[in-house]
Amino acid sequence: MFDSLSDRLSEAFKNFKGQGRLDEKNIQAGMREVRLALLEADVNFKVVKEFVEKVKERALGQEVQKSLSAGQQVIKIVNDELTELLGGEQEGLILKGKPAKIMMVGLQGAGKTTSAAKIALYLRRKKYKPYLVPADVYRPAAIEQLTVLAKQLDLPVYPSTTDMNPVDICRDAIVKAEEAGCDVLLLDTAGRLHIDEVLMDELAAIKEACSPDEILFVADAMTGQDAVNVAATFDEKLDVTGVVLTKMDGDARGGAALSIKSVTGKCVKFVGVGEKLSELELFYPDRAASRILGMGDVLSLIEKAQSVMEEGEAEKLTEKFRKAKFDLEDFRTQMRRMKKIGSMGSIMKLIPGLGGLTKQLGDLDMPDKELNRIEAIISSMTPEERKTPKLINPSRRQRIAKGSGVEVLEVNQMLKNFDQMSKMMKKMMGGKGGKGGMPQMPNMPGMPGLGGGGMPGLPGMEGMEGMEGAGQPSKEKSKKTLLARKKKKLKKQSRKKNKK
Numbered sequence: 313m314f315d316s317l318s319d320r321l322s323e324a325f326k327n328f329k330g331q332g333r334l335d336e337k338n339i340q341a342g343m344r345e346v347r348l349a350l351l352e353a354d355v356n357f358k359v360v361k362e363f364v365e366k367v368k369e370r371a372l373g374q375e376v377q378k379s380l381s382a383g384q385q386v387i388k389i390v391n392d393e394l395t396e397l398l399g400g401e402q403e404g405l406i407l408k409g410k411p412a413k414i415m416m417v418g419l420q421g422a423g424k425t426t427s428a429a430k431i432a433l434y435l436r437r438k439k440y441k442p443y444l445v446p447a448d449v450y451r452p453a454a455i456e457q458l459t460v461l462a463k464q465l466d467l468p469v470y471p472s473t474t475d476m477n478p479v480d481i482c483r484d485a486i487v488k489a490e491e492a493g494c495d496v497l498l499l500d501t502a503g504r505l506h507i508d509e510v511l512m513d514e515l516a517a518i519k520e521a522c523s524p525d526e527i528l529f530v531a532d533a534m535t536g537q538d539a540v541n542v543a544a545t546f547d548e549k550l551d552v553t554g555v556v557l558t559k560m561d562g563d564a565r566g567g568a569a570l571s572i573k574s575v576t577g578k579c580v581k582f583v584g585v586g587e588k589l590s591e592l593e594l595f596y597p598d599r600a601a602s603r604i605l606g607m608g609d610v611l612s613l614i615e616k617a618q619s620v621m622e623e624g625e626a627e628k629l630t631e632k633f634r635k636a637k638f639d640l641e642d643f644r645t646q647m648r649r650m651k652k653i654g655s656m657g658s659i660m661k662l663i664p665g666l667g668g669l670t671k672q673l674g675d676l677d678m679p680d681k682e683l684n685r686i687e688a689i690i691s692s693m694t695p696e697e698r699k700t701p702k703l704i705n706p707s708r709r710q711r712i713a714k715g716s717g718v719e720v721l722e723v724n725q726m727l728k729n730f731d732q733m734s735k736m737m738k739k740m741m742g743g744k745g746g747k748g749g750m751p752q753m754p755n756m757p758g759m760p761g762l763g764g765g766g767m768p769g770l771p772g773m774e775g776m777e778g779m780e781g782a783g784q785p786s787k788e789k790s791k792k793t794l795l796a797r798k799k800k801k802l803k804k805q806s807r808k809k810n811k812k
Contacts, residue, residue, distance in 0.1 A: 320349035354536035354567030398597035399579040418530035420503035423558035428500045429461035430592035443494035444469040445485040447478045448502040533557040536567040554581035640698040644690045688716040
């Protein structure tokens with residue numbers, strides 16, 4: 313998300329490095345690069361022009377803080393203006409009706425049906441009782457698709473059929489939802505490959521019959537300016553209340569997200585960041601601006617972690633780390649949670665200062681197939697073996713390998729990786745009974761105090777331990793260093809004796 317734009321802006325800001333102060337000349341040169349970066353990201357050219365003018369005006373004005381360097385001043389101003397461009401503040405759903413009604417609109421293929429199910433899951437987690445309504449009677453299998461998704465989520469769904477009228481479906485669904493004790497309806501309406509009068513008339517009729525609290529325009533973020541132009545047309549006809557951008561995980565440019573508020577006046581409320589039904593996020597303009605400028609997004613990372621782990625569980629796990637009692641059962645549980653939070657690459661991008669390292673370290677994302685294989689190995693062990701890995705002798709390893717359908721070599725490698733991770737955790741926590749607090753992690757090149765060492769806890773990443781300067785020194789290197797120091801000390805002592 314925003315990767316190419318982030319890279320281009322980072323290059324643009326290099327023009328300000330070493331500059332003692334901001335003046336018209338260096339601002340002009342830097343803003344030229346920013347303008348090109350935004351245009352390449354498929355941001356509306358009028359929006360780009362206004363944005364660049366605002367940044368220049370503020371940079372040359374009285375708002376600059378003397379305590380900051382020229383580069384920091386520009387980044388601060390760009391961050392503020394990007395936040396405004398993306399919508400200013402996060403806008404949640406407006407749900408006033410009883411039941412409240414959310415109408416999903418957009419072109420065919422934008423992801424309305426999946427987004428309806430994702431929002432239903434989001435609402436259920438917020439203690440609402442959603443009711444899904446398939447009102448697209450034209451697209452083949454549209455009704456069946458939403459019905460299947462509703463079953464996966466164990467949510468009620470209106471029993472639509474293709475011979476029914478979409479307006480009648482939505483009107484009758486309100487009554488059925490009330491009878492079922494549901495408080496939010498999600499109306500999945502029909503789309504077309506292009507905007508036409510028949511489609512707009514039908515959507516207008518549904519709006520009039522149901523008086524929805526929210527009309528959410530769903531757009532494919534990867535279509536860039538096309539999505540913005542279509543949004544403007546839908547807004548003109550229906551007065552949409554917000555936007556849902558799908559496939560944001562595949563959009564490295566971000567032109568639609570950066571243009572849509574300025575062009576339509578409507579904020580992005582949700583972004584789809586993956587195919588899974590849980591992969592939907594509230595859109596926070598300030599956090600998005602921070603990501604674009606490579607400053608991470610710690611709040612989103614914390615929220616993701618909290619969604620898969622309760623506070624009490626986190627404390628228990630920390631205590632296990634401190635007492636060096638982290639076992640394979642815990643390892644399997646954490647691996648499952650990591651799968652829910654996201655890939656290692658996506659997590660690093662949310663941590664300030666680590667986003668740029670993902671390119672240096674290569675592909676950190678372990679395929680699901682690899683994770684499933686590791687989980688199968690651990691699941692083939694007995695509870696006793698998972699709690700006490702030292703019990704796993706050669707005959708047990710053979711049994712585990714057969715049970716998980718892998719070679720003994722792979723079981724050995726997994727256990728070796730786990731042992732390395734356990735030792736590293738013990739060292740970081742100061743051994744048994746170590747004091748609490750955030751441990752000092754082994755150095756990573758260019759990032760003092762941050763973890764490296766090939767991340768031994770992650771199987772399949774052993775190759776990273778050979779990186780120059782990464783991780784802890786090997787035992788052999790440590791011995792050589794100690795011998796060299798002793799020799800140096802002896803030489804100094806002998807020189808002093810000779811002088812005397």
